[in-house]
């Protein structure tokens with residue numbers, strides 16, 4: 477659960493403007509205020525194209541804020557901060573490396589050569605892939621590839637893990653398995669997770685708090701604490717009455733924004 481320590485991530489009035497292809501200024505996210513504690517699991521939901529990924533880019537330093545402040549571990553973000561991991565919808569596995577080689581690569585680049593293989597072996601086992609160390613990515617199922625991607629990022633012991641719809645390309649059952657796996661690996665790790673998803677069920681299942689963003693330009697509309705006990709079992713959780721109540725409550729907030737975004741998309745054509 478969230479502690480009262482210094483926030484690991486702090487957005488204050490964070491705004492991002494882009495120049496559109498036509499040369500107009502497009503406000504992607506506007507005036508975001510959000511503090512995230514070490515070890516906290518935050519899910520971010522909002523309509524398609526509202527600015528969720530841009531929010532992650534501000535935290536990761538991939539994009540500088542146009543206005544306002546973005547701080548990580550107490551420091552203004554001016555480049556990619558230390559101890560930050562990123563996981564996207566498409567995994568970043570190197571096809572020419574084995575499972576073990578992929579998991580060890582990040583540590584080896586950082587110069588931890590001697591320890592890299594030992595740590596990677598440990599993480600391959602922790603994500604349930606013992607025995608598959610010498611397989612190549614093309615020999616693995618989608619779920620197994622995700623496990624490798626998780627090990628690849630967790631082996632670096634990030635203080636912050638940014639996840640941009642990491643499981644959305646998986647079939648429903650594999651997705652649930654990966655959600656359980658992520659919770660098991662995250663629990664007690666001290667890593668703060670910011671998890672972007674279109675799927676409100678997924679958001680509630682995983683998070684300590686769910687942030688609902690407005691239709692573009694994205695602002696924070698509301699933040700909902702998720703007081704469901706941990707450890708959580710994904711499939712069991714979703715049939716519980718308190719889960720269903722939370723879903724209805726948050727959906728009543730989110731659905732207005734989804735409707736606005738649809739109308740806007742229809743208007744623009």
Ligand SMILES: Nc1ncnc2c1ncn2[C@@H]1O[C@H](COP(=O)(O)OP(=O)(O)OP(=O)(O)O)[C@@H](O)[C@H]1O
Pocket residue numbers: 494495496502503504522523524525526527528529530531692
């Ligand atoms: N580098 C960029 N240059 C110009 N415009 C951009 C850039 N990155 C994002 N945008 C625009 O900012 C807006 C928000 O994009 P973003 O990808 O953050 O939304 P999203 O909520 O993550 O989308 P989705 O739900 O489809 O994943 C979009 O209109 C997008 O076209």
